[in-house]
Amino acid sequence: MTIPLITTSRWGIEDGHTLEGYLRTGGYQGLHRALEMSPEEVHEEVKQASLLGRGGAGFPAGIKWGFLPPDVWPRYLVVNGDESEPGTYKDRLLIERDPHQLIEGCVITCYALGLSQCFLYVRGEMAHGQERVAQALNEAYIKGYVGKNILGTEFSVDVILHWGAGAYIVGEETALIESLEGNRGMPRLKPPYFPASIGLYGKPTIVNNVETLSNIPWIVEHGGEAFAKIGAEQSTGTRIFAVSGHVKTPGVFEVEFGTTTFRDLIMGEQYAGGIRDGNSLKAFIPGGASAPWFYEEHLDIPLEKSVVDNAGSMLGSGAIVVMDDTTDIVKACHNVVRFFSRESCGKCTPCREGTNWLEKILDRILNGYGRLEDIDLLLDVCDNISPGISWPPKQTTICPLGPSAVSPIASALERYRSEFEAYISLSVDATPVVLTGGAHE
Amino acid sequence: MSRLNEENLRIARQIISAYPKKKSALIPLLHLAQEQNGLVTNEAMTHIAELVDVTPAEVLGTCSFYEMFKRHPVGEYQINICHGISCHLLGAEDVLEHAESSLGVKEGEITQDGKFSFEGVECIAACTEAPCLQVNYRYINKVNADEFDQLIDDLRNETKTEIPKHGTLANTRQKIPANKAAGPAQVEESSRPIWLKRNKEE
Numbered sequence: 001m002t003i004p005l006i007t008t009s010r011w012g013i014e015d016g017h018t019l020e021g022y023l024r025t026g027g028y029q030g031l032h033r034a035l036e037m038s039p040e041e042v043h044e045e046v047k048q049a050s051l052l053g054r055g056g057a058g059f060p061a062g063i064k065w066g067f068l069p070p071d072v073w074p075r076y077l078v079v080n081g082d083e084s085e086p087g088t089y090k091d092r093l094l095i096e097r098d099p100h101q102l103i104e105g106c107v108i109t110c111y112a113l114g115l116s117q118c119f120l121y122v123r124g125e126m127a128h129g130q131e132r133v134a135q136a137l138n139e140a141y142i143k144g145y146v147g148k149n150i151l152g153t154e155f156s157v158d159v160i161l162h163w164g165a166g167a168y169i170v171g172e173e174t175a176l177i178e179s180l181e182g183n184r185g186m187p188r189l190k191p192p193y194f195p196a197s198i199g200l201y202g203k204p205t206i207v208n209n210v211e212t213l214s215n216i217p218w219i220v221e222h223g224g225e226a227f228a229k230i231g232a233e234q235s236t237g238t239r240i241f242a243v244s245g246h247v248k249t250p251g252v253f254e255v256e257f258g259t260t261t262f263r264d265l266i267m268g269e270q271y272a273g274g275i276r277d278g279n280s281l282k283a284f285i286p287g288g289a290s291a292p293w294f295y296e297e298h299l300d301i302p303l304e305k306s307v308v309d310n311a312g313s314m315l316g317s318g319a320i321v322v323m324d325d326t327t328d329i330v331k332a333c334h335n336v337v338r339f340f341s342r343e344s345c346g347k348c349t350p351c352r353e354g355t356n357w358l359e360k361i362l363d364r365i366l367n368g369y370g371r372l373e374d375i376d377l378l379l380d381v382c383d384n385i386s387p388g389i390s391w392p393p394k395q396t397t398i399c400p401l402g403p404s405a406v407s408p409i410a411s412a413l414e415r416y417r418s419e420f421e422a423y424i425s426l427s428v429d430a431t432p433v434v435l436t437g438g439a440h441e
Numbered sequence: 442m443s444r445l446n447e448e449n450l451r452i453a454r455q456i457i458s459a460y461p462k463k464k465s466a467l468i469p470l471l472h473l474a475q476e477q478n479g480l481v482t483n484e485a486m487t488h489i490a491e492l493v494d495v496t497p498a499e500v501l502g503t504c505s506f507y508e509m510f511k512r513h514p515v516g517e518y519q520i521n522i523c524h525g526i527s528c529h530l531l532g533a534e535d536v537l538e539h540a541e542s543s544l545g546v547k548e549g550e551i552t553q554d555g556k557f558s559f560e561g562v563e564c565i566a567a568c569t570e571a572p573c574l575q576v577n578y579r580y581i582n583k584v585n586a587d588e589f590d591q592l593i594d595d596l597r598n599e600t601k602t603e604i605p606k607h608g609t610l611a612n613t614r615q616k617i618p619a620n621k622a623a624g625p626a627q628v629e630e631s632s633r634p635i636w637l638k639r640n641k642e643e
Contacts, residue, residue, distance in 0.1 A: 039637055073633055074626040086525040086564040114637040116626030117461070124472070124509045125521075125565055127578040130611040137615050147621040155636040156623035160459045161615045165468050166508030168563065182467030182493065184506040201462060201628045244527035244568035251569050289526060289564075319568070321526055335529045339563055345506075 003230055006238045007214045008254040010098045017132050019139035022100040028145055030217030034108045035153055037220075042112035046216065048224030050236045052257075054090075055080055055171070055209030056288065056317045058305050065113055067196035068204045074116040075204040077109055078195075079213060080176055081122040081129075084168040086289035086339055087319030089242040089252055091210035095122060095129040098214065099136035100145075103159060105213035107146055108220055110157040113206060117158055119180055124164040133161050168343035172399045173207040175345065186347045187399040211240060211318075232258025235304040239318055241265055245284070246324035248273035258304035262286065266299065266322055279324035283415065287316025289336045290404035292391055293411035312391045329419045333412040334362040340405035351402030354385040358405060370424035375413065382406040443482035445489075449473055452614070453492055459617070461625045463493040467503050471510055476608040480511045508562070511607075516551045516558035518596050519607045522574045525564030531571040537561050539586045543593065556597060579604045 010016030010025055022028070034042045047062030068075060079102070083091035094102060106118045122130050137159060140146040148156045162180060164170055170179045174188035177200050192198055199205025215237060219227045228236045235258030243265055244250045253271050255264075266284065267274045275281055283293045292313040294301075301311055308315050323332060341355035358381055361374050379389065386393040386403040389410050393403035413420065445453055453473055457466040470492065474485035481504055483497075490497040504510045511519075522540060524533040537548070540559045544552055551558045567573040570582035581592060595601040605612070 071633070073631050074628065076626065083566050084564060087527050087568050088564070089566045089568045092566045111636065114634045116630070116634055117623075123566070124468075124507070124610070125575065125578050127611050128580070131613040134611060134613040134615045138613070141617055141621045144621070147617065148623045153636065158459070158617065158623040158625070162465075163469050163472055163610065164507075165471065165510055167506060179468065180465055181462065182464035182495075182503060184503055203628060242568055244571060245530045250527075250571070285526070321530070321568070323530060327530065332526065332529065335524070335526050339525065342563060 003238060003256045005254055006218045006227075006230075007094060007098075007101070007211060007240060008252075010101070011093065017097055017099055017136065019100060019136065019143060022098075022136075026221075027100050027217075028104055030219075030221040031104050031108055031111075031145065032151070034111055034220045035151060035155065039112045039114060042108060042220060045220055045224040046112070049215075049219045049227035050224075050234070051212065051215055051219065051227065052235060052305060053209055054211035054215075054239065054318065056085065056290070056314075058315065061208060061212050064196065064208075065109075065206060067194070068113060068206070069197055072197075072204050073114070075114060075206070076200045077106060077113075077115040077118040078173075078176060078180060078200060078205055078207045079106060079118065079120040079210060080171060080173065080207055081120060081126075081210045082164050082168075082171045082176060083123055083126075083210070083317075084171055084343075085317045085319060086336065087242065087244055087285060087321040088288050088317040089244070090240040090318055092123075092126055092129055093252055094210050094214050094240075095126065096132050099129075099133045100140065101214050101217055102133070102210055103136055103140055103146060105216035106159050107150065107157060108216050109206065109208070109213060111150075111155055115157065115206060117160065119160050119162050119200070121162045121164060121170075121176060121180060124166050130161065130163060137161060167345075168339075169345045169399070169401060172401070175399070176207060177205065184345070186345045189398050231256050232302070232304045234258070234306055239303065239315075241303070241318045241320055243272040243320045243322065245320075245322035246276050246279065246327070247322050248276050255303065259302055261300050261302050262294070262320070263299040265303070265320060272322070275322065275324050277324075279326060282323045282325045282327050283329070283411070284323060285319070285321040287314045288319040289321075289339060290314075290400065290407055291316050292407045293415075295415060309392075314392075329412050329416040330362070330366060330423055333408045334359070334366055336408040337362055337405050340401060344401060348397035348399075348402060350385045350396040351405075354381050354402060355405045357381050358409065365420060365423050365427075368423075368427050370420075370427045372421075372424055374424065375417065375420055378409055379413065382409055443474075443478050443484040444487075445470075445474060445485065445492075446477060449477050453489075457492060459625060461628050464495055464499075467493055467495070467500060468507070471500075471504055471507075472610050475510060476610060479517075479606065479608045480514055482512075514551065514555075515607055517556050517606050518558075518576050518604065520557060520559035520574055520576050521562040521565065521578075522559060523563075523565045523567070523572065524561040525568070527564070527568035528571040528573060533561070533572045535586070536572050536574065536584060536589065539589055543586075543590055557593065576604050577607050577609065 015021030
């Protein structure tokens with residue numbers, strides 16, 4: 001069976017981002033169809049599709065939608081377009097190349113769930129994406145696909161383009177809501193702040209990722225059953241993966257969810273084309289910087305959520321970062337840890353302090369001042385952030401950012417401890433180096 | 442003169458009117474102020490505080506949390522060199538080193554002519570195009586030393602006109618025609634949306 005392109009079908013079409021190009025290629029058919037159905041029927045189609053959220057956590061969207069408390073109004077839709085997980089590169093393309101598909105997904109979702117306003121939060125650094133969405137919204141408003149009395153019905157909803165301003169943590173759904181309320185993007189404690197019950201302005205709110213919503217028009221047009229036939233039983237449809245790093249042809253690929261393997265994607269000629277320069281694979285990150293690393297023996301694992309979870313990592317945001325045998329593992333590990341240290345919002349002590357110290361200890365090792373006990377010290381700090389250093393991680397923090405910084409260290413030390421020891425063995429050991437500072441800057 | 446000017450004040454009021462609560466407009470208004478002045482000034486933050494009914498300290502609190510808002514001058518062209526993991530693997534550090542020697546300034550400093558500043562930034566979602574950078578949030582993909590120097594020359598000679606001055610976020614704004622607006626969903630509006638009611642009755 002040939003797999004249809006569900007979310008990326010217009011990426012190769014020059015004017016696919018315009019209303020004209022979108023309509024010519026079957027756009028807004030899902031909305032027409034949805035408006036012929038009752039809102040409950042639309043919700044039912046999405047449930048049948050078993051569409052897993054594409055943002056990172058992989059929770060089924062139809063079930064998430066069902067968490068809205070009955071008869072509490074108004075309800076809001078917040079679109080998470082704050083893509084910033086290192087290695088992740090799909091939402092920006094969906095925003096830039098097919099903004100109408102995303103808008104259509106938003107409007108259908110609002111119709112199905114009785115959401116009275118939609119906020120499309122686009123990462124601030126994506127200036128071009130914002131222009132494309134603004135242009136698409138302006139066209140859609142004029143033609144009545146968004147706004148008052150959509151396509152001549154009683155259904156009315158505004159979709160408001162909102163700009164982010166640079167903060168990875170805002171990709172966490174409660175931080176996203178804080179940011180949308182004009183505050184610092186610091187996550188809220190769950191419970192009680194599950195967005196579906198207490199979200200934007202304290203009202204029930206659905207937060208969905210850009211890719212998740214971009215699947216909705218196809219699902220409603222073709223039916224949830226047709227969608228569920230694609231992919232594996234528990235990982236349905238297609239998914240977009242970005243393969244970057246030391247591969248011959250890095251790229252962003254839409255593949256059948258749950259059946260394609262890492263080997264297909266990384267080594268396949270039609271995908272990333274294998275490791276560059278005839279080198280061999282050293283490690284790869286299977287699902288964004290937060291995910292524990294995989295190695296050669298994991299290549300034949302299918303891209304299916306439950307299988308990857310059981311193997312000790314996650315598909316996360318669909319970001320595969322490949323490292324060949326020329327990679328300095330200590331530097332790579334430092335790079336990822338530095339990211340989490342910089343992006344810690346500072347709300348929870350284990351993360352604010354812990355990520356900072358992890359970065360400083362790794363700095364010390366790289367700069368030739370490492371001590372043999374630093375390896376245990378790293379693991380001790382990791383254990384304070386995420387007790388037991390297990391997967392899935394236990395948390396001492398409100399959100400998963402802190403434990404995410406533990407993944408690269410646990411992974412790198414498990415397989416390549418000798419590289420850390422090699423740095424330390426070359427250290428100038430004469431004078432003890434006092435680490436200074438610790439507070440988040 | 443760094444409060445919002447008349448034209449931007451009009452835009453600011455439009456932005457505010459789209460939200461059920463005024464404070465939600467805070468980040469978009471900070472962008473607007475930065476677009477006007479190239480940075481976010483204290484006067485602009487005070488003005489924004491008046492517009493959204495919060496204290497200037499609250500505006501500063503939000504402003505200082507987000508990377509994109511600059512409260513100190515940066516170059517006319519702010520160059521953000523990605524040093525996320527994918528770019529790191531493909532030579533981001535070399536690009537950063539080259540930028541420093543080529544521009545003759547350190548990270549965070551501005552060249553004497555006021556034209557350029559640069560810094561290393563976290564992943565900017567162009568991982569398959571590594572190593573990459575942004576100039577005033579416009580992408581330059583797979584950049585090497587020669588291309589970096591060419592880019593600087595082009596910007597200095599103003600032949601790369603597609604890159605606007607620092608602060609300009611998007612050249613297109615959302616415009617909702619008055620007769621097409623559904624209007625903000627007020628928090629106090631506690632009745633079931635009309636399209637659900639109709640379906641319920643059927």
